[in-house]
Structure formats: C-alpha cells, structure tokens
Amino acid sequence: MALSVRKFDAIVVGAGGSGMRAALELARANLKVAVLSKVFPTRSHTVAAQGGIAAPLANSTEDNWHWHMYDTVKGSDYLGDQDAIEYMCRRAIEVVVELEHMGMPFDRLESGKIYQRPFGGHTQDYGSPKMAMRSCAAADRTGHAMLHTLYQQNVRANTQFFVEWMALDLIRDPQDGAVIGVTALEMETGEVSILQAKATVFATGGSGRIFAASTNAFINTGDGLGMAARAGIPLEDMEFFQFHPTGIQGAGILITEGVRGEGGYLLNKNGERFMERYAPNAKDLASRDVVSRAMTTEIKEGRGCGPDADHLLLKLDHLGPEVINHRLPGIREIAIRFANADPVREPIPVVPTAHYQMGGIPTKYTGQVVVPEGATSESILPSFYAVGECACVSVHGANRLGTNSLLDLVVFGKAAGEQVIKDIRSLPSPQRNLPKDAGEASRARLARLDAASSGERVADVGNDLRRTMQAHCGIFRFPEDLARGIEKVKEIAARAQRLFIQDKSKVFNTARVEALELDNLVETAMATIVSAEARKESRGAQSRADFPERDDKNWMRHTLWYKEANRLAYKPVHLKPMTVEAFQPKARTY
Amino acid sequence: MRLSIYRYDPDKDERPYIKDYEVQLEHADRMLLDALVKVKVLDDSIAFRRSCREGVCGSDAMNINGKNGLACLTKVADLPEHVTLRPLPGLPVIRDLIVDMTQFFKQYHSIKPYVINDEPPPERERLQSPEERDHLDGLYECILCACCSTSCPSFWWNPDKFVGPAGLLQAYRFIADTRDQATAERLDNLNDPYRLFRCHTIMNCVDVCPKNLNPTKAINHIKELLVKRAV
Numbered sequence: 001m002a003l004s005v006r007k008f009d010a011i012v013v014g015a016g017g018s019g020m021r022a023a024l025e026l027a028r029a030n031l032k033v034a035v036l037s038k039v040f041p042t043r044s045h046t047v048a049a050q051g052g053i054a055a056p057l058a059n060s061t062e063d064n065w066h067w068h069m070y071d072t073v074k075g076s077d078y079l080g081d082q083d084a085i086e087y088m089c090r091r092a093i094e095v096v097v098e099l100e101h102m103g104m105p106f107d108r109l110e111s112g113k114i115y116q117r118p119f120g121g122h123t124q125d126y127g128s129p130k131m132a133m134r135s136c137a138a139a140d141r142t143g144h145a146m147l148h149t150l151y152q153q154n155v156r157a158n159t160q161f162f163v164e165w166m167a168l169d170l171i172r173d174p175q176d177g178a179v180i181g182v183t184a185l186e187m188e189t190g191e192v193s194i195l196q197a198k199a200t201v202f203a204t205g206g207s208g209r210i211f212a213a214s215t216n217a218f219i220n221t222g223d224g225l226g227m228a229a230r231a232g233i234p235l236e237d238m239e240f241f242q243f244h245p246t247g248i249q250g251a252g253i254l255i256t257e258g259v260r261g262e263g264g265y266l267l268n269k270n271g272e273r274f275m276e277r278y279a280p281n282a283k284d285l286a287s288r289d290v291v292s293r294a295m296t297t298e299i300k301e302g303r304g305c306g307p308d309a310d311h312l313l314l315k316l317d318h319l320g321p322e323v324i325n326h327r328l329p330g331i332r333e334i335a336i337r338f339a340n341a342d343p344v345r346e347p348i349p350v351v352p353t354a355h356y357q358m359g360g361i362p363t364k365y366t367g368q369v370v371v372p373e374g375a376t377s378e379s380i381l382p383s384f385y386a387v388g389e390c391a392c393v394s395v396h397g398a399n400r401l402g403t404n405s406l407l408d409l410v411v412f413g414k415a416a417g418e419q420v421i422k423d424i425r426s427l428p429s430p431q432r433n434l435p436k437d438a439g440e441a442s443r444a445r446l447a448r449l450d451a452a453s454s455g456e457r458v459a460d461v462g463n464d465l466r467r468t469m470q471a472h473c474g475i476f477r478f479p480e481d482l483a484r485g486i487e488k489v490k491e492i493a494a495r496a497q498r499l500f501i502q503d504k505s506k507v508f509n510t511a512r513v514e515a516l517e518l519d520n521l522v523e524t525a526m527a528t529i530v531s532a533e534a535r536k537e538s539r540g541a542q543s544r545a546d547f548p549e550r551d552d553k554n555w556m557r558h559t560l561w562y563k564e565a566n567r568l569a570y571k572p573v574h575l576k577p578m579t580v581e582a583f584q585p586k587a588r589t590y
Numbered sequence: 591m592r593l594s595i596y597r598y599d600p601d602k603d604e605r606p607y608i609k610d611y612e613v614q615l616e617h618a619d620r621m622l623l624d625a626l627v628k629v630k631v632l633d634d635s636i637a638f639r640r641s642c643r644e645g646v647c648g649s650d651a652m653n654i655n656g657k658n659g660l661a662c663l664t665k666v667a668d669l670p671e672h673v674t675l676r677p678l679p680g681l682p683v684i685r686d687l688i689v690d691m692t693q694f695f696k697q698y699h700s701i702k703p704y705v706i707n708d709e710p711p712p713e714r715e716r717l718q719s720p721e722e723r724d725h726l727d728g729l730y731e732c733i734l735c736a737c738c739s740t741s742c743p744s745f746w747w748n749p750d751k752f753v754g755p756a757g758l759l760q761a762y763r764f765i766a767d768t769r770d771q772a773t774a775e776r777l778d779n780l781n782d783p784y785r786l787f788r789c790h791t792i793m794n795c796v797d798v799c800p801k802n803l804n805p806t807k808a809i810n811h812i813k814e815l816l817v818k819r820a821v
Binding site for chain 2: 156
C-alpha cells in the first residue's frame with residue numbers, strides 16, 4: 001500500500017527556537033509551511049535555556065560586534081568558520097531587538113533598556129580582563145521566554161503545526177541527491193505519511209541523550225543527525241561535545257552559568273576558589289571547556305567535596321536573597337527541588353555534565369546544507385537546510401560560548417527562512433517527483449519492530465550506549481578508551497538492529513517512538529566517538545591525554561563523518577571573515 | 591513503591607482499567623517521573639508524555655493521588671507508599687496518561703497570546719521600566735501544563751466556552767504588558783458570562799500550579815478592570 005503524500009512549499013522539522021524562527025519567516029511570506037514536532041512546540045528543549053542570549057547592545061558596558069566576534073572565534077579554539085561567526089555577531093542586535101518587539105519579557109535596566117549580564121568568555125576589547133555585559137536575560141528563564149514568544153508569533157502568523165509527529169527518514173532525489181521531503185509518524189494514530197516539499201529545513205536539536213549524565217531533555221535524541229546520516233549526508237565536527245560546568249550532581253539538571261555571571265563562584269573541598277589557578281583573569285567566567293576540565297582535575301586530584309569527593313560546590317549565598325530571587329529565581333527553585341539545597345543559605349553541589357553538541361549537519365550561514373562533491377568540499381545540497389543545534393555552521397567550532405546558542409537559533413533560523421523564500425521563488429517547477437521506493441526505508445524499520453517477537457529491550461541498549469559514551473568519550477579522552485569505546489558502540493549498534501517492543505498498538509505507541517529514537521542515538525554516538533578517536537590533538541571540548549596540545553598544522557580542519565563504513569573526510573576551516581581582518585590563531589588563555 | 595495506573599488503549603481495550611505496578615527505587619530515583627520511567631522498563635506499553643524532567647516544559651502533568659501535578663517535580667519522598675495515577679481530568683483520553691489537549695490550547699489561542707502594538711517599532715528595544723516589567727512576573731512563567739484548567743470545575747463543565755485559568759492568566763499577562771496596546775479589545779473579548787465570569791474563585795488552580803502561579807489573582811485583576819471600565 002502506498003503511503004499518503006502531503007505537499008507543501010516548505011517543511012520545518014522541529015519546533016524549538018530555530019525551527020519556529022524559520023517557520024515565522026516562511027509563514028509571514030505566505031508560503032505553505034508545515035512544522036513537524038515530536039512534542040508540542042513549547043515543550044521543545046529551547047525552553048530549558050536559562051542564562052541569556054548574546055548581543056552587543058552595550059546597555060551596561062561598552063561593546064560591539066567585533067569584540068563579540070573575537071570572543072566567539074577564540075572560544076571556538078579557532079575551529080569556528082570566521083565568515084559565519086562575523087555573520088552571526090553582526091546580526092545579533094537586529095534579531096534580539098526583534099524578539100523584544102515580538103513581546104519577549106526581557107528583564108530591564110533603570111534606563112528601560114534590556115538587562116544584560118556577564119557570561120563566560122565574553123570580554124571587552126578583544127579579550128581584555130574586563131568582562132562584557134552581553135547576555136540579554138529574562139531572569140534565568142530566557143529560553144522559556146524566547147520559545148513561548150516565538151510560538152505566540154507563529155500562532156499570530158497562522159503557522160500550520162503537526163504536533164506529535166515524528167520525522168523518520170529523509171527522502172532524496174536519486175538523480176542529484178536533492179532532498180524532497182521526509183517520512184513521518186503521526187503518534188496519535190500510528191500512521192506513516194510522506195511530507196513532500198520544495199524545501200526541507202531541519203531544526204531537530206541536539207543529541208545530549210547519548211551520555212548518561214546529561215542536562216538534556218529526554219527528547220534530545222539526535223533525530224535529524226540520524227536521518228541525515230542514514231541518507232548518506234556527512235556529520236561535521238561531532239567529536240566536540242560540550243560539558244557544562246554546573247549540572248546538579250546526580251540529577252544532571254542545568255544550573256546556569258548566569259549564576260557565575262551574577263557573581264557566584266566554585267569551591268573545592270578546601271573552600272578554595274580554585275578557578276583562580278586555572279584562569280587568573282576570567283576565573284569562574286572562563287570558557288566552559290576550561291572550567292569543566294579544571295573541575296574534573298580537582299575531583300581527580302582528590303579535592304572534590306562530599307563523602308565521595310565527587311563534586312564541587314557552587315556558592316552564591318553571598319549575592320543575597322534580593323539578587324537570587326530577582327535574577328535567579330528558577331535556579332533557587334531547581335536547587336531546592338533537585339539538590340535539597342537552598343542557595344540563599346548553602347552552596348549547590350555540581351559536576352560537569354554533557355550539555356551541547358557543537359557539531360552537526362554541515363551548513364553555510366544561509367542554512368543551506370553543504371557537502372563535498374568532486375573536488376569541492378562544500379557544494380550546496382539542493383532543497384535541504386539545517387539550523388540550530390543539529391547544524392554545524394560552524395560558529396561554535398570546538399567550544400561554544402554560553403548565550404551564543406540562543407543567538408545561533410534566531411540568527412540562522414531567520415537566515416534559513418530568508419534563503420528558503422529566495423530559493424522557492426526562483427524554482428522553475430513546483431514539485432519534483434518522488435522516487436518509486438519513497439518511504440520504503442521507514443516502512444522497513446517499522447515492520448521490523450512490529451514483527452519482532454523477541455530481542456533486545458530499548459531501555460537496556462540505550463543505557464549501555466549512554467554508559468559507554470560517558471566512560472569512553474568524556475571530558476578527558478584516552479586513546480585506549482576511545483578505541484575500545486568504538487568497538488563497544490559497534491556491538492551496541494548491532495544489538496539495536498534486534499530491538500523488541502511488547503507494545504504493538506497503533507495509538508500513541510511511545511515504546512515504538514523510543515525504539516526509533518534509539519537508531520538516531522546510535523548514529524550520533526558512533527559519529528562522536530569515531531571522530532574523537534581520529535582527531536589526534538586537544539582543542540576546545542576535545543581533550544586527549546596522548547595529544548595534550550592543539551595542533552594547528554595538522555588539525556586546523558573540520559571532520560566529516562559518514563555512516564557508510566565510518567568513513568572520515570576533512571575540510572578546511574574558513575579562516576577569512578566576510579569584511580574584517582581574520583583573527584589569527586594564538587594560544588588560548590583566560 | 592506501589593503504583594496503580596490508569597490504563598486505556600482504544601486499539602485493544604473496551605474500557606479503561608487500573609493496573610498495579612511494583613517498582614524498586616534506587617537512591618537516584620528522587621521524583622515520581624523516575625519511578626514512571628522504571629515502570630516503563632517493566633511494561634513498555636504504558637504511555638505518558640515527558641521531556642525536560644525539570645518542570646519547565648510542562649509535558650508530564652497528570653493526576654497524582656487525586657491532585658494534578660507534574661511527575662518530574664513530585665518528590666517520591668512526599669508521596670505515600672501507594673500512588674494512584676490518572677490522566678488529567680476533564681479532557682478526552684487518547685491513551686493511558688495521555689490526554690487530548692486540543693480544547694485547552696484552543697482556549698489559550700483565543701485570548702490572542704501575543705503582544706499587539708501597531709506602532710512602527712523603534713530601531714532599538716521598546717523601553718520598559720523595571721517596575722513595569724515586574725508586573726509580568728508571576729504571569730509569563732506559565733508552562734501550559736494544564737494542571738490548573740483541568741482541576742477547575744468550571745472548565746470541566748464548559749471547556750468550549752470558559753477560557754479557563756491558564757488562558758486567563760495569559761490574557762492578563764498581555765494586558766499587564768506596557769508594550770501591548772490592545773487592552774480594550776482584550777477586555778471586550780473576555781466580557782462574557784462564560785469566557786471570564788465562569789470563574790467562581792474556587793481556587794483549585796492556585797492550589798495545583800506547579801510553578802506557584804496565581805491565576806485567580808490575575809482573573810480578579812481582569813474583573814476589576816472591567817468594573818472600572820463600566821463606571
């Protein structure tokens with residue numbers, strides 16, 4: 001039986017910050033748009049972002065986009081593409097002011113302007129010891145405020161949402177590889193359909209659930225990455241996974257860097273403010289990779305806190321109840337609930353926790369997906385776009401600065417929307433023809449799950465995957481661990497081919513959804529650990545015991561991982577910005 | 591821990607039933623959601639929504655021992671040994687603990703949940719004093735979990751006509767925003783025996799809100815504005 005086909009001008013997969021920003025652009029242009037989301041839009045993981053969105057508004061301290069650009073290039077450990085970084089920083093004020101005009105409830109200064117706080121790695125005057133107050137904040141609920149505002153604007157623009165629809169696989173034109181849509185599962189009915197479009201935008205978010213200790217929501221299973229990988233599209237720089245310095249010990253829940261931006265700091269068991277030793281200037285506001293490594297070193301060297309010496313303390317009671325209740329109310333609520341600690345009186349136990357994937361589907365700053373073809377390393381893949389955490393533009397390079405992720409979402413969500421409109425208006429013919437076997441791959445995956453009467457449990461395989469990644473591909477990476485980890489992930493991938501679920505119902509079958517998600521987790525984990533093993537240097541979030549230094553001569557290049565035979569290829573970093581002088585790589589200290 | 595959970599799969603069940611589960615909790619299983627995830631390992635056919643597991647996405651609202659709440663913010667230690675879980679009351683059940691929230695969101699959309707301001711925006715941000723911004727506190731933080739509206743008898747009776755506490759809280763969020771110019775239009779939209787005035791100050795909404803928000807207070811502000819306008 002043929003699958004039913006629905007046709008659109010554009011489909012957006014994912015309704016977090018970047019997907020809804022792209023959708024808004026498209027809906028306002030009166031295109032026929034479908035936005036698919038596994039969850040109701042305001043349940044997307046953007047909602048959990050806390051500390052702020054970067055923009056050099058200069059409301060409290062002198063600032064400009066050149067300084068922001070420098071900080072982002074340096075933060076990326078010089079792996080970020082400088083043209084894309086310039087593009088993002090130059091559009092930051094515009095997109096943040098737009099959010100304000102849309103009604104986003106930013107905190108305010110006495111002047112009536114948007115409140116801004118300092119954040120890690122954001123400085124004045126090209127890395128001077130003076131921090132820039134660049135993070136535009138709505139208390140410590142900036143992601144929530146932004147996501148709801150974007151949803152509200154989409155309601156106003158009459159965007160068509162397909163809520164609780166899970167995209168399963170990409171459909172490509174066998175002629176030239178162009179993307180012509182996706183297959184998707186409607187969870188409520190269990191029906192699979194084809195959604196066909198002149199433009200397909202992936203905004204599927206990250207894959208933080210490949211690690212056992214993660215700040216990420218259950219839904220962050222790398223779905224877009226898995227779909228791209230299965231369709232033969234490479235994934236870029238997947239070895240770079242950010243560990244956030246302050247996840248609540250045991251629970252993994254995020255405690256914003258904004259706590260340190262407001263004046264909080266980390267202590268070891270001796271009550272020492274140890275970041276002073278690792279980053280004499282920026283201290284607790286050094287880049288996240290630097291702080292997470294310092295914390296891990298403290299714990300390894302026996303200066304961790306608690307009976308098991310396994311965590312550190314985040315102190316903020318000296319800020320006083322006024323600041324905590326006004327600027328960090330969500331943190332107080334979370335700490336009381338998940339750490340049994342009221343930060344007004346006592347410190348919060350924290351450990352570095354998997355948080356953000358810098359890599360993703362390779363794109364340029366227009367959101368267009370670019371892949372190697374013949375002699376060129378970046379040829380535009382027709383009709384396919386990716387934005388947000390699932391994309392690698394690359395503005396974050398080897399390490400992302402806090403508050404640059406929300407900025408990334410709106411800048412590139414908007415840019416991709418603009419590009420899609422341009423591309424669709426220049427298309428000669430309305431829709432391409434679907435290949436004869438369209439949807440076959442998805443149907444086969446579902447049929448296998450339906451037919452299985454015994455096999456591996458999804459929870460067991462998933463937990464083994466997460467434990468393996470945690471043990472073998474963490475903050476500090478060791479050659480033997482990585483090599484053994486790859487073998488283990490391969491074994492797990494084989495087990496994932498034999499999944500068995502008891503639930504065979506068509507109606508809202510969440511066991512089926514979790515099994516389908518596991519396929520995506522496996523692809524993402526494989527890409528991460530294989531890329532990490534191959535990169536013989538330490539840069540940003542990748543820290544190898546056997547190659548402790550950055551090696552610009554051999555490794556100033558982006559990784560491309562292909563699912564097929566775990567093949568790796570490399571492409572050059574864009575060292576040339578659009579209009580300004582390039583920032584030359586130098587030793588990175590904070 | 592013993593859980594009795596409402597089960598219904600329209601694909602195979604003629605009628606709903608309660609099924610009992612026994613789970614062994616470990617030290618790290620602090621919240622009810624942790625226990626539910628354990629149940630799902632035992633029986634993968636149980637269906638419930640969940641995502642952020644930290645109380646900001648609003649997915650895992652359910653009826654816990656007779657009271658609405660979020661599973662991810664409900665401490666196991668605060669619960670008795672035996673817990674009964676049912677779907678949110680008053681909305682159609684799709685399956686197990688998953689309800690159809692169409693009506694709830696329809697009411698939310700009906701209050702025009704976005705800032706309306708037809709003046710051309712300035713080049714930079716619109717200005718708002720910290721005091722003006724403070725008026726949005728206790729309003730904008732809503733996570734649309736529906737704990738409040740589905741605990742409200744007026745919403746049970748008239749889900750198609752009464753906006754309900756969640757929608758009204760958001761209606762006031764935009765009235766209270768100094769950047770919004772549509773207060774008159776918003777009040778017209780609510781000046782109706784059902785849309786606003788079905789609220790009888792029962793205050794179940796305040797009792798259950800997992801974010802400690804106070805829809806009743808917001809509703810009273812709207813009522814006051816209508817009275818002021820009338821005199």
